[in-house]
Amino acid sequence: MKLTRLNEGCFCSLLLAAAALAGAQPAPKPGSVSGLVINSVTKGPAGKATVALHNTAKGFAYATVADDAGRFQFPSVEPGPGYVLTADAPGFLQDWAHRARPFTVAEDQRVTGITAPVMPGGAIAGKVVDADGDPLSGVQVTLLLYGYESGKRQLRPSQTQATDDRGEYRLSLLGPGRYYLAAKFPQRQADPPGRMHRNGPDLDYALTFYPKAPDVSGAAPIDLAPGGEIDGIDFRLQKIRLYHIRGKIAEYQGSQQMPMAVAARCEPGEPQIFNASGASPIAAKDGSFDIPRTAPGAYCVSAQANRETARQTVTITDRDVDNLTLTMTPTFPVKGSVAVEGAPLDNWKNFRITLMATVTFQARASAQVRADGSFVLENAQPLTYSLQYDGLPENAYIKSISLNGREAPDGRINLTSGADTLKLIVATDTGQVSGSLRSANGGPAAGAAVVIAAAGPSLRQDRIQSALTDANGNFTLTGIPPGGYQVFAFEQIDINSMAAPEYRQPFESMAASITVHANGHETVDVKVISADQVDEALKKLR
């Protein structure tokens, strides 16, 4: 945009006069920003990247494309604070850990030498063949990495690719890290109805972890460097024998619905790819079932009918399991009530309580809280549960849980029968925590993640709250129940993982301890943990 000099032309004095009359200010002279997109591994330039300059204060952005040498420029930038650069190029990933800090463009200022880092994506590739070396197509190869889910360290699936007609797969645009791979052969087509006769035992492919393990304990890790390229990660899949789990429900009365007996891995919440489950209808006349095609391993066999459930663990080694007996126990409703301390709540309309069984596949009991605060949890079983809820307004929290008059300080509830009663106390006296954080160089720490977690055992062991600092490094956390807490601040962190106490543990020495009082307002200052410090701490966790 060309700047027009005001003292050119005949109308200049008129314009100046008009401007003075109107009291208008001349528009501030735009500045400019230029720099280089850099490959954060080689430190050389990354060409043909798309670069954006965001004005976070006013909510607009400029975009441009860097040249082959990675050079970019924004020739006309409205002066102001809070500018942030982002860049992306094909084959690269955003490099959040090393992104530039927000900067200011002053009037008529040429800002040069800004670097925008992009990280080259890595790749893992290979081939899946059968025992003879012939390619297997359509096999789902899934990339897994450890993360924290529901407060536990678990393998989580990341990317998945199916092998092509040559049996080949390629997982690309990967960040650096420690990965595991699993190969799953597609489900075989169902047999036609009737009796199936095969020549020899029933064989099929089971889920295999690279290089050839039937479960996670034998899986070999693959360490991928930033921008690394690893080929030859091949699978040679062997067919294994599959077995039956046969048995019956003791004293089966028959059922209106079509109940099924299900065999599944016992751990709740395991990623779906691990769930090698089979099922069988339960015969109405004698309660018998026959779950076919199950790979060796440990399973929970369960059934549900007529408000009764049965569960049994079983291990398949090298033969069918016959004569498994499942004894149904009735599920029961559990009554409870909620009392409110402090300011009453407007309504319970969305308040819903769910009990999740801690070690049993998919067992849960839930209830909607009624207007008078009472509730009835349906389908409870004699198991240990943890309590989850939603639908409470932001300033309300569960202060205590009591089972049959005794408090459960860690939130674990052991139910035995329909005579059990639960009492919850909800309070509304939450407090606030705020602060103003500075970065290592003394400037405001903008865009930092602040996390607050309960210190010591409490009902909120697995709950955290978080907020991001604004451009001035300020943050406020609201709705914090009274109690003792640790406050952490990070340049960059996987928020979900922070819900796990063991994930927080390496950072505790760098956290601030505070006590939040009822309806109080506390301020806190804490050092911002850099991305490199997080990497170091996590390496020790592995």
Add this chain to the structure above:
Amino acid sequence: MRALFILMLAGAPLAAQMATVEGKVTEMGSGHAVRKAEVILRGLTRTGDPPEPDNYAAETDANGHFLIEGIVPGKYQATSSHAGFITRLAGKPMQPATFAQLTLAAGAHATVDLKLIGTGVISGRTIPLNGEIVPGAYVEALQYSYPVRAESPPGAVMAVLPGDGRKQLESRGGSISNERGEFRIFGLAPGQYYLRVLEMERRETAIECTSLCAPEEELRGPRPPMGFATVYYPSAPDFARATPLEVVSGGELRNIEIRLHPQSIYSIRATAPGAHGGITWELRSRGESTRSDFSTGADSDNFQFNDLLPGSYVVSATSQDPEHPNQSFYARQVVEILDHDVDGVTLLLAPMKTVTGTVKAEGPLAVRFSGMSVELDPDSPGAPSATARVNADGAFTAEVLPEPYTLVRPSIATAYIKSVKMGDRELAGPNIDFARLDGPLTIVLGADAGRVEGTAAMGAKITLIPSGAGANWPGRLKMVNADENGKFAFPVVAPGEYKLFAWQDADSGAPFDPEFRKPYDSQGVNVKVEPNGRSSVQLPVIVTGK
């Protein structure tokens, strides 16, 4: 029989009673052996207690041979399968050489040759004009054919939709290009294909800014190209200018390069002032374009659609007044994006028209009104369909725009639409222009349907094509597969004139394409169905050889 019975009592080895089947599986055309193919003998006769069929499975060896022994005598169908092979082309029945019907007597030894059709591969790269690589583009292999419908079980009459008789581009497979722009589409049946490239992910990740930035950022100044228009191989903007590729069994078409045209992306900002309740916004692209319809809801009276390529779009807004939940408001507008953002699209919401009506049965009819629905499709592609549930007493209420519509449902198997009235005026056909017609809509179901049955040939596709008055009412055009004895029946047919055809090998939708049917017209049989009448016909089987 008696001799057999004595043999059994004497404890003679039962193996003498069993049958054996052996044979080989080879590739159609080349004749190459297919090893590790699965062969399945599916039992067609039931024995034992409870009576069930017996099925057998085996795998072919390195020479493509298989052997199955100990088979219970009876009728069987033999088929084979293997990854990378198919037994039928899309929309066509199974090829005869890929299966065999066997009747095995006690102690029989049968030999079977089964064929499999090899599939082909198309591989290559997407190349943008400016030299960059575009990962994450979806490359689709399409065939121009009639819509393929799932096979209906024998004896189940299928009502045919008008679109079934029109050729369109159908997807047969696709591949997402990797970070090098490479794609590979495999498992394709031999035939002619068009390749189409769609964007999967937009480059807006480059301008994404996490939580520091405002969720709706305004992009200022000149913008770099961040998307690309849908393109057909080799580099055509539409299907008419595309070049087809020929895939052969077991072959690979390599190094197929498709050139992409990078384009900038823009946004449309629209408002719908004066709405009483929340507004649902919708944007559809007209013409064959990148994204198919996408809609989104918001509660504010203005909305911004982002990441749009240049082209023609329809923006629409629907709103409901919470005080009057049965009265909706609607407005739409065509918006063209050339080379800049489009602001200030103002939609003036107008009340939709409420149509009340009843479905009634003329005479005793075993039909439940609740569970039925009335559907009206607008003639204009930008407008929404109107669907209404019918109550137990036959009443329904629908909301339409004052525009022409076509009545598409009810189309039920147990009754036919005899007549439709709008107010006092009897309609000549399913087209209703709500701009000009008023009054309650009365749909009368006839209770005097006739029945058409007959014989053709085993597994033939029988089509019932109405002619004369009432031909366009929904549900008149029907199809059924003849059973293994060649028998078929259409139990509920509206009285009137029809032409019946029996097809042995036509593509799924071809018989409903009047152009396709023309040369075979003389091979159809005319039938006049009387009220409560019963017509029986013998149909010659039409072999098209296509």
